[in-house]
Amino acid sequence: MRDLGSWDYVIVGAGTAGCVLANRLSEDPDVKVLLLEAGKKDNYIWIHIPVGYLHCIGNPRVDWGFKTAPTSGLNGRSLLYPRGKVLGGCSSINGMIYMRGQAWDYDHWRQLGLAGWAWDDVLPYFRKSEDHYAWDDESHAQGGNLRVEEQRMTWELLDAFRVACEQNGIPKTKDFNGGDNFGSAYFQVTQKSGVRWNGAKAFLRPAGDRPNLNVLTEAHVDRLEFENGTVTGLKLEVGGEAATVKIDGELILSAGAIGSPQILELSGIGNPEILKKAGIEPRHENRSIGENLQDHLQLRPVFKVRNALTMNELAGSWAGKAKIGLEYIFKRSGPMAMAPSQLGVFAKTDPSFETANVQYHVQPLSLPKFGEPLHSFPAMTASVCNLRPESRGHVHIASPEKTAQPEIQPNYLSAEADKRVAADAIRLTRRIMAAPAMQPYQPEEYLPGPDFTSEDDLVSAAGNIGTTIFHPVSTCRMGVDEASVVDERLRLRGFGNIRVVDASVMPTITSGNTNAPTVMIAEKGSDMIREDRRASA
Template sequence: MQALGHFDYIIVGAGSAGCVLANRLSADPDIKVLVLEAGGKDDYIWIHIPVGYLYCMGNPRTDWGFSTAPEPGLNGRSLNYPRGKVLGGCSAINGMIYMRGQAADYDRWRQMGLAGWGWDDVLPLFRKGEDHYALDDEFHARGGGCRVEEQRLSWEILDAFRDACEENGIPKIADFNLGDNFGSAYFQVTQTSGIRWTAAKGFLKPAMKRPNLTVVTGAQVSRIRMQDGRAVGLDLTVNGEPARADASGEIILSSGAVGSPQILELSGIGNPQILGKHGIQTAVANPAVGENLQDHLQIRTIFKVSNALTLNQLTNSLAGKAKIALEYALKRSGPMSMAPSQLGVFARSDDSFETPNVEYHIQPLSLDRFGEPLHSFPAITASVCNLRPDSRGHIHIASADPRSQPEIRANYLSAETDRRVAADSIRLTRRIMASKALSKYEPVEHLPGSRVHTDEDLAKAAGDIGTTIFHPVGTCRMGADEASVVDERLRVRGIGGLRVVDASVMPTITSGNTAAPTMMIAEKASEMIRADRRAGA
């Protein structure tokens, strides 16, 4: 068995959170840090070209290849559930959208008893990690590890969609990241000059020059070793061969909403009934592990259009594809620099919501599902997701074998409130598409189809065309209550020397894309970890 050595801190996962932690903790030369990443190096060309997410999701070189169990709310469909398995984690395969959410999200956490997690507390942490292309002010900053830029393209049909939103009382704004994201704007993205930025580029690789930081790829954790009520090390495999690592300080799980609860359960931390089912002895009983799964379900409405250029036409010929490739090669702009979604809109599905409860991702293209060819006809996709779903799912091990995929049940649209928001969202989309600003493009509803009208039929249609927008959170819930998985300092309850630092700790999902909040969580965790170290905790 290979012995990797003794370290002050071992970080499991080199994704958005793990890379930030590695950078911040190893900044102290007296701290010896080990980072374990189950995937490989980020030397695959399609990681770095923005449109390359099409070739990274579902690719075992960069993606765990998870899928959900059949979902009743999606009319029995199972969804692919991409999660990054490479240095940089999900930041290497995601949609590159920089989105903090709403101030009310974090103030709600504070109101749940989580001291230090309100908007005023976390805004400085967002700024600390940011390298904004233009601003250095109360809300934004330059010089951090996360590069944020404007997109390098524009589409007339998307500009018209913004005009149509304005006709419906949704204003045009310049910035989604000021605490109130009501309005429409082009998404700001984690890119640098038309090339994908990743957490590995911004945080991990600069830190890898330090002699006190060790990074091991191909390292999959089997279980946490515990002694006298404390986590003391890990059993794992490195490129398939048995290995072990020991921690004198803490073990930090940053394996995401799927991986972190899986490792806890494999180690005997979780619901005794689930553990016993797979022959695992309970070390710490906590039925909350793996529960509270939340995700944003995007309802992908598609409208055929006329008199408009969309990506569908540009890619239907070799000449069009060659032109796209040449533009990117010469200018790092055009469709190959595109994030999966270009235009964002935050709105209310009805007036009872105090803050926007739905988010649109508008795309000048259409297709049946990711990875398949674009449609032959010109069209746009107006995906809309419920930002704060009431439906809750779970992620639990399906086997004691760490190589086996866990069971993922998101339970989309299981809450009646979510079904109502889904129906109202489709109606709102129809009102926007029927606006004067879009009339010259003669939009015709392709999906779900104009004959679908009742609440029940619209909710069923949402189940037919809805899919994940890749934002799973909450499975290692942070809480002030003893039933939570981690406390407000992200320490796993019932055992010392163990924390979880990733999107799984969110008690409730943020109102927007989750990459930036995940990095913020890591920034806060690193400050707490170093403070506890100084205090001798």
């Protein structure tokens, strides 16, 4: 068995959070940092070309290839559930949208008792990591590791949709990231000159020459070894070879909302009944591990259009594909530089909401479902998701094998409030498409179809056209109550030297895309880890 030695910090998972942690913790030359990643290096070309997400999601080279359990709210359907298995993790395969969420989200965390997690507390950490292409002010910063730029394209249909939103009381905005994201704008993205800027480029490569940092890929953790509330080491495989790691300081789980609870449960930490059922001997009880799964369910209304160019026609011919390819080669712009969604809109499905409660990802294209060819007719998609779902699911192991997929049950649309928002979101989309600005394009509803009109019909339609937007969080919930998985300093309850630092610790999901909040959590988490080390010295 290969002995990987002893380390001050062992970080499990080189996704977004793990890359940030590896950089920040290894700034201290007096500590040794080991970063473990189950996937391979991020040297696959389609990671770096923005449109390459089409070749990454579902590709076992860079994606775990998870699927959800059949979900009653989706009329019994099961969904693909992509998670990055590569350096950079999900930041290597995601939609690249830079979105912090709303100040309300973090102030709510503080109201739950989580000191240090209000908007004013976390804003400095967002600014610390940011390298904004244009803004350096009280909300934004330049010179950080994470490049944020405008998309290198516009689209006539999307411009018209923004005007249609104005005609429905939703204003245009310049910045989604100042604390209140109500309005419409083209998304800003984590790209640099038309190339994806993932967590590995942003944080890992600048630290790559440090002698106190070691990064191991194809390193798949089997279980933790611990005694009396202290983790002492790991059992794992590296390139298929059994190995051990000793931990002199802290273990930091950054394997994400699926991987972090999975590793804990494989180690005997969790709900005893679930562990026994999976063939694992319980060693430490925490019934909240793997519970509280939250995700943004996006509904994908599709409208046929006329008198406008869409990606359906442009990418449907060899001439169009050649034009797209040449524009990217010579200008790093155009459709190959596009994020999966280009236009964002934050709106209220009911005026009683204090802040925007739904988010649109609007695209000048349509397809039956992800991974299938575009429709043969010109069309656009106005995807819309409930920003603050009340439905809660779970992630739990079903086998003692580390390579076995856990059960992922998101329980979409199980809460009555979520059903109401889904029905109202479809109605709002219809009102926007019926606005004067859209009439030159003669929009015709294709999905879910105009025959769905009653509340029950619309909820059923939402189950038919709903899919994940890839934002699972909260399965290792942070809280001040004893039932939470980690405390406000991200320490695993019942252990002296284990932390969880990734999207799984969010007590409630943020109001928007979750990659930027994950960077913030890792920035703040690394500061807390270093502070606690100094305090104990």
